[in-house]
Amino acid sequence: MGPDERECREWEAEFEAAARRPLKTRLRYAFIHTYKPILDDAAYRSFDTMAQYRAWCAAELPAWLGYGPAV
Amino acid sequence: MAPRFEYAQAEEVRDSFARHGVRYLFIGKSGAILLGYPDTTQDADLFLEKTEANGAAVVDALRQLGFDLTDPQSDDIRRGKDFVQLRNGPFDVDLVFAPDGIETFDAAWRRRVDVEGFPVCHPDDIIRSKEAANRAKDREALPRLRAFRDYWLRKGSRPSR
Numbered sequence: 588m589g590p591d592e593r594e595c596r597e598w599e600a601e602f603e604a605a606a607r608r609p610l611k612t613r614l615r616y617a618f619i620h621t622y623k624p625i626l627d628d629a630a631y632r633s634f635d636t637m638a639q640y641r642a643w644c645a646a647e648l649p650a651w652l653g654y655g656p657a658v
Numbered sequence: 659m660a661p662r663f664e665y666a667q668a669e670e671v672r673d674s675f676a677r678h679g680v681r682y683l684f685i686g687k688s689g690a691i692l693l694g695y696p697d698t699t700q701d702a703d704l705f706l707e708k709t710e711a712n713g714a715a716v717v718d719a720l721r722q723l724g725f726d727l728t729d730p731q732s733d734d735i736r737r738g739k740d741f742v743q744l745r746n747g748p749f750d751v752d753l754v755f756a757p758d759g760i761e762t763f764d765a766a767w768r769r770r771v772d773v774e775g776f777p778v779c780h781p782d783d784i785i786r787s788k789e790a791a792n793r794a795k796d797r798e799a800l801p802r803l804r805a806f807r808d809y810w811l812r813k814g815s816r817p818s819r
Contacts, residue, residue, distance in 0.1 A: 590801050598802055602809045605696035608772055615692040618663040619698045630726075632661035633734040637721040637758055640741040641791070653795030 625654055663688075663702050663749040671702070672775050678719040684778045685757055687799070692773045693781060693815070695806045696798075701750035705779060707763040708738035708755040713779055717754070724748045724812055750803075759790025760775060771815065781807040783795035 590598070605613060625648050634640035644654035670775030675682055684692050686703030706716055707762035709819075721727060721734075727735070733741055736751065742753040759765050760783055769780040785803055790794040 590805065594756060598805045599698045599809060605694050606813070610692070613691060613694065613696070614663070614665040614755040616696075617698055618688075618702075619700060620662040621700055623700070626743075627745060628751075631672060631728075631731055631745075633731070634741045635739055635741045636810070637754075637756055637790055641793075642794070644696045650794075653798065656792055657792050657794045657797035 624649060626652065626654070659728040660745060660747060660749045662700070666776045667723075667749050668692075668702070671719075671812065672702075672705075672720050675716075678715040680719050681709075681712050681773060682716070682717045682777065683756060683763075683766055684776060685766075685784060686752075689778045690781065690784050690803060692778045693771060693806075694774050698804075700730075702756060703752045705754050705757055705760070705763065705766065706720065706738070707767075708709065710736060710738075713738050720744070720747065729791055757787045758800070759788075761808065781810055 608616075634643065642655070645656060648654045683689070683705045684702065685705040687695070687697060687699040688702045691697060691699065706712060715797050717732045717735050725744055727746070731742075732785060738755040740754070740756040742755075744751050744753065757814060760779075766779055767777075771778045771780055781803075785800065785807060788800055788803065
């Protein structure tokens with residue numbers, strides 16, 4: 588189901604407000620510091636293929652993080 | 659986990675990557691945010707051209723930025739492993755050499771958008787990659803991201819030439 592009219596109006600207002608802010612301000616608001624269990628517990632990870640990375644996310648990360656496949 | 663990504667660090671990435679001749683694009687939510695999409699994220703996602711020369715340039719640039727890369731990690735990046743997650747530097751960054759849903763780096767580069775010197779994937783490519791990844795969090799984000807793409811196009815934003 589797509590967004591309703593009220594949601595679309597709210598989003599449009601948010602886009603307009605963001606467009607009025609300089610890039611520096613937008614970045615200050617956008618990048619946040621939130622701990623993500625398991626994902627943030629290693630200093631380095633690499634995967635030969637995106638498929639391997641997706642499979643690792645699905646198998647290892649808590650579902651609530653949203654990195655698993657949409658069902 | 660590193661301190662959050664700041665504008666000054668984005669400038670350092672831009673300037674260091676330019677000095678080293680790195681071919682890259684901001685992609686994912688961080689790319690959308692550079693385009694003006696109001697949302698939050700934790701890390702920067704960089705789409706890199708998958709060539710040995712570019713991989714070597716990325717390693718040099720990242721080390722200059724303060725990333726503590728071991729030799730095996732540097733080799734992974736030089737080889738262009740599809741996905742590399744770095745949490746060992748001054749900010750968190752994901753390096754993506756083969757994002758889902760995008761055929762080639764050159765194709766994405768032709769459609770790129772320049773935002774104050776930051777090369778950013780076109781919103782259509784950001785959307786395509788999220789559609790192809792089809793994660794739960796992407797599925798949730800896509801309606802608002804598509805609405806932003808439509809808004810962005812209506813406002814007359816155009817790819818770089």
